[in-house]
Amino acid sequence: MWHYFDHEDLAAVKEVLDRGQLGTIGVAPALQALQDAFCQEFDSPCAMGVCNAMAGLHAAVAAAGAGAGDEVVVDPLVGFGAIAVLFNNAIPVFADVRRDTHTMAPDSLRERISERTKAVIVTQLWGLIADMDEIMEIAKEHDLLVIEDCAHAIYATYNGEYAGTIGDVGVFSFQESKQLSTGDGGIVLYKDPEVGRRMNEMVTFGTMPKRIALNYRMTEVTAAIARVQLKKTPGYIDICIKSAGYYNDAVADTDLIVPQFVPEGRVNTYHLWASTYEGDEQGLSFDEFQRIAEEHDVSFMWRYIQKVPYLHDVIRQPIAFGRGCPIECPLRARDAMYYEGLCPNAEEIMSRLMLTSTGGNPDDHARTAENLRKAIEAAEG
Ligand SMILES: Cc1ncc(COP(=O)(O)O)c(C=O)c1O
Numbered sequence: 001m002w003h004y005f006d007h008e009d010l011a012a013v014k015e016v017l018d019r020g021q022l023g024t025i026g027v028a029p030a031l032q033a034l035q036d037a038f039c040q041e042f043d044s045p046c047a048m049g050v051c052n053a054m055a056g057l058h059a060a061v062a063a064a065g066a067g068a069g070d071e072v073v074v075d076p077l078v079g080f081g082a083i084a085v086l087f088n089n090a091i092p093v094f095a096d097v098r099r100d101t102h103t104m105a106p107d108s109l110r111e112r113i114s115e116r117t118k119a120v121i122v123t124q125l126w127g128l129i130a131d132m133d134e135i136m137e138i139a140k141e142h143d144l145l146v147i148e149d150c151a152h153a154i155y156a157t158y159n160g161e162y163a164g165t166i167g168d169v170g171v172f173s174f175q176e177s178k179q180l181s182t183g184d185g186g187i188v189l190y191k192d193p194e195v196g197r198r199m200n201e202m203v204t205f206g207t208m209p210k211r212i213a214l215n216y217r218m219t220e221v222t223a224a225i226a227r228v229q230l231k232k233t234p235g236y237i238d239i240c241i242k243s244a245g246y247y248n249d250a251v252a253d254t255d256l257i258v259p260q261f262v263p264e265g266r267v268n269t270y271h272l273w274a275s276t277y278e279g280d281e282q283g284l285s286f287d288e289f290q291r292i293a294e295e296h297d298v299s300f301m302w303r304y305i306q307k308v309p310y311l312h313d314v315i316r317q318p319i320a321f322g323r324g325c326p327i328e329c330p331l332r333a334r335d336a337m338y339y340e341g342l343c344p345n346a347e348e349i350m351s352r353l354m355l356t357s358t359g360g361n362p363d364d365h366a367r368t369a370e371n372l373r374k375a376i377e378a379a380e381g
Contacts, residue, residue: 002360003181003229003236012224022220024049025204030223034187037227042162044170044189046196049223050203053151053173053186055216057084057121059202060169060188062211063195064119064145066090069331073112073120073144075104076346077353079309081121081149086315089326091336093117094310096343100261102274103130105345110138116333119145124153124163126260126355127240127269132158132166139167145195147171152271154180155237159265164189169199174226177357179240179271180233185222237269240358243365244270247356250369251275254376255282256289257354276352279379286352289379296375298368301355308346310338 016022016030024031035047050056061084066072070090074081075097082092096108102125109120120139122130139146146167150156153163154172164170172178174185190196201209203216218226251257256279262268277286290302309315316338318327327336340347358365 002239004232005225009225009228012228013221016220016224019220024217024220024223025206028220028223030220030227031218034218034223034227034230037230038187038189041230042165042189044165044191046190046193048188048190048196048199048203049218049226050186050188050216051218052175052184052216053149053171054080054084055203055214056171056186056188056199057081057147057149058087059199059216060145060147060171061085061088061090061119061121062202063169063198064147066118068326068329069116069333070118071114071116071333072118073109075121075123075125075149076308076310076343077102077125077304077349078123078149079305079312079315080151081123081147082309082315084121086318086320086326089321089329090118091116091326091329091332092310092315093337094308094343094346095120096345097125097349098131099345099348101128101130101263102126102260102349103128104135106131106134106138108343109135113138113142113144114333117142117144119147121147121149122167123149123151124156126274127152127156127271128260128262129153129156129158129163129166129266132161136166145169151175151178153269154178154233155267156269157267168192168195174222174229177359179236179269179359180226180229182222182225182229185218185226187218187226236359239360239362240270241268243358243360243362244268244273246362246366246369247273247275247372250373251376254380255279256284256376256379270358272355273358275354276349277354278352284379289375292379293372293375296371296378298371298375302353303350304353304355306350308343308350310342311340
């Protein structure tokens with residue numbers, strides 16, 4: 001835990017408790033203030049607090065009108081978008097990523113679109129925004145709703161524009177590990193009030209919903225803390241960027257490890273520092289390097305979720321709803337595409353991926369980065 005909570009957070013919570021209303025059905029001053037603050041900070045016309053980012057993604061896919069037999073293009077290095085699509089009874093179609101940036105490859109997106117595609121969920125991965133100019137152009141050609149998954153990317157920019165404000169919908173997570181954290185929570189930025197109305201049907205209903213919905217409301221207490229934490233988030237991000245710098249420096253002179261590439265015009269906010277191990281071509285296996293690194297007290301997340309999401313049973317089998325739904329839905333236009341080799345770059349990256357968090361004390365990261373440098377030296381012999 002590296003976020004700090006002080007008198008300002010306490011005062012904000014006390015204000016809610018003094019009012020005596022903790023829920024957000026109807027008038028909800030803390031939630032309204034948070035939504036206004038997000039709109040102002042990120043120059044977005046509309047915002048909607050939610051209980052977590054998965055709820056926001058679920059509601060956004062529903063707002064795109066995706067249901068049985070419909071398709072939504074998603075990223076292949078994280079599973080969140082795909083799960084949100086499955087939960088809408090629709091079919092996730094994986095586009096490959098760029099080998100250097102780890103973010104969605106526009107050419108692959110174009111290739112994966114069919115007449116059933118309703119939306120694309122672009123993950124602004126590890127803190128870096130994808131090739132949004134190209135992605136927006138393709139989406140416009142095919143009339144797709146562009147949903148940015150910004151769980152990693154609050155305050156990340158792309159030619160000066162903030163993550164979550166380039167597409168139609170931007171979904172943020174306030175989960176414990178994120179740069180803005182309230183333990184759990186999230187917010188969705190959006191432009192079109194009609195999209196907002198449809199998402200709101202999923203997020204809150206009084207007694208009977210208009211469609212299948214579960215209530216994804218944020219509470220007043222969470223909103224009050226989030227509003228104070230929003231002000232502190234740029235400070236947290238400075239720490240992450242500084243810490244990532246130590247790791248980038250540690251690998252600057254080696255070919256063994258290649259950090260996530262940041263194209264010009266983008267600010268990576270480094271929710272995670274990501275790199276791939278490339279030393280096997282020089283005769284040293286990833287397993288062997290991991291052993292050497294751990295001997296040097298470097299404990300990274302090695303290979304993240306081990307294999308790409310579409311090779312995990314919950315998607316591939318498919319066991320999401322049992323009996324093959326929604327992947328084997330009779331309304332589908334084509335057979336599901338979940339096989340090894342589908343997204344070669346993503347598979348290659350996953351098998352080589354080294355991740356580490358960047359929050360906390362930068363001095364700790366400086367020490368770990370120095371250990372990494374020594375591990376590289378030892379590996380290079
Ligand atoms: C990229 C991405 N999207 C979505 C989520 C889901 O966030 P939440 O836990 O707020 O539902 C996460 C959580 O780790 C994430 O990393």
